[in-house]
Amino acid sequence: MKTPVYLDYSATTPCDPRVVQRMLPFFTEQFGNAASRSHAFGWTAEAAVEEARGQVANLLHAHPKEILWTSGSTEANNLAIKGVAQMYRQKGNHLITAVTEHKAVLDPMKYLETQGFEVTFLPVDRQGHVDLDQLAAAITERTILVSLMAANNEVGTLHPLAEIGALCKQKGTLFHTDATQAAGKIELDVEAQHIDLLSLSAHKMYGPKGVGCLYVRRKNPRVRLTAQMDGGGHERGMRSGTLNVTGVVGMGEAARICSAEMATEVPKLRALRDRLEARIFAALPDAVRNGDQNARLPHLANVSFPYVEGESLIMGVKELAVSSGSACTSASLEPSYVLKSLGLGDELAHSSIRFSLGRFTTEAEVDFAADRVVAEVKRLREMSPLWEMVQEGVDLAQVKWTVH
Numbered sequence: 001m002k003t004p005v006y007l008d009y010s011a012t013t014p015c016d017p018r019v020v021q022r023m024l025p026f027f028t029e030q031f032g033n034a035a036s037r038s039h040a041f042g043w044t045a046e047a048a049v050e051e052a053r054g055q056v057a058n059l060l061h062a063h064p065k066e067i068l069w070t071s072g073s074t075e076a077n078n079l080a081i082k083g084v085a086q087m088y089r090q091k092g093n094h095l096i097t098a099v100t101e102h103k104a105v106l107d108p109m110k111y112l113e114t115q116g117f118e119v120t121f122l123p124v125d126r127q128g129h130v131d132l133d134q135l136a137a138a139i140t141e142r143t144i145l146v147s148l149m150a151a152n153n154e155v156g157t158l159h160p161l162a163e164i165g166a167l168c169k170q171k172g173t174l175f176h177t178d179a180t181q182a183a184g185k186i187e188l189d190v191e192a193q194h195i196d197l198l199s200l201s202a203h204k205m206y207g208p209k210g211v212g213c214l215y216v217r218r219k220n221p222r223v224r225l226t227a228q229m230d231g232g233g234h235e236r237g238m239r240s241g242t243l244n245v246t247g248v249v250g251m252g253e254a255a256r257i258c259s260a261e262m263a264t265e266v267p268k269l270r271a272l273r274d275r276l277e278a279r280i281f282a283a284l285p286d287a288v289r290n291g292d293q294n295a296r297l298p299h300l301a302n303v304s305f306p307y308v309e310g311e312s313l314i315m316g317v318k319e320l321a322v323s324s325g326s327a328c329t330s331a332s333l334e335p336s337y338v339l340k341s342l343g344l345g346d347e348l349a350h351s352s353i354r355f356s357l358g359r360f361t362t363e364a365e366v367d368f369a370a371d372r373v374v375a376e377v378k379r380l381r382e383m384s385p386l387w388e389m390v391q392e393g394v395d396l397a398q399v400k401w402t403v404h
């Protein structure tokens, strides 16, 4: 087993070797521009792009014409949110999202607020769920878009897409979902789930970085978007720019593999994740699981370790590539806004670890990771005066701390 052990598949995945094989000829022999209509180089590239469009559409139960290529989910989210806001401004100026969304949704929403739009940022409960009654009550005649992610990238909580989609359809507002973390992990069906716009990124599903797509519904209703880049009018005029043919081909192959192998891969991932959690909780029963324990991604575990200092914990498990509950911003160590939104205090947010497993994770790696974390938490606790007090039966919540 090689270290560091990679357990950060929610940050990015390696390319599946089959994806790389499929991409290779498009760097060299088949290098045409998919927009070149007058020769075979262009036709070959275009045929490959259209095959990939079909492969991604298939994963979503969409029509290939409803897939627009982008540079990733950040661009897809920006195009969906700003594109709808600008196109439907006559109808209304209100959008709805949730506080636990990715920055690639929150920041475009905040930008729109500076442009005269009103945005409702729905709160979430301890599991990371929005209250659907609260969502229904927030939708007015002026609401043009609801954007709620399929699966949260930090804690893995799944939003009930079909219910949200049905509600939006009934209320006559468009529904966008950032499904970056959900692709290949849960069933996505834009018809059954009444989704109007959906964002995906190749590098979270064993494809290359720098390519993604936006699904845009073509009928019932036909969704229109204001383009965010002006240029050659590619992608039905909604996203100009020469296509990243190699990337697109890779994303298509990645989507094909997800469709074909999800049914066998997901139970395997869930078993590995459950094994990891079981091993940690057997040794550290006071560790805290974050997120919904039922409606959640199969490959992700987010756990807080009370009475240890988060930064020391992460520094202590350098053989593991995992994410911490602290976002290192320029100046300070900020606790994750997602964990804080779930109601965790700063201490528990700081001392949390996100383990995200993937296609190439082994049992040996999972056991090694669990043992390393357990050993490190125990070592840090031995040195912690707080832990000593807890062992002596002191209720820390009742302690009055004085600062000298």
Ligand SMILES: *Cc1c(COP(=O)(O)O)cnc(C)c1O
Residues within 6 Å of the ligand: 010, 011, 071, 072, 073, 074, 075, 102, 104, 149, 151, 152, 153, 178, 180, 181, 200, 201, 202, 204, 211, 212
């Ligand atoms: C990674 C991620 C993004 C950003 O995707 P890029 O393709 O890297 O721009 C957006 N949303 C979620 C939920 C993500 O996990």
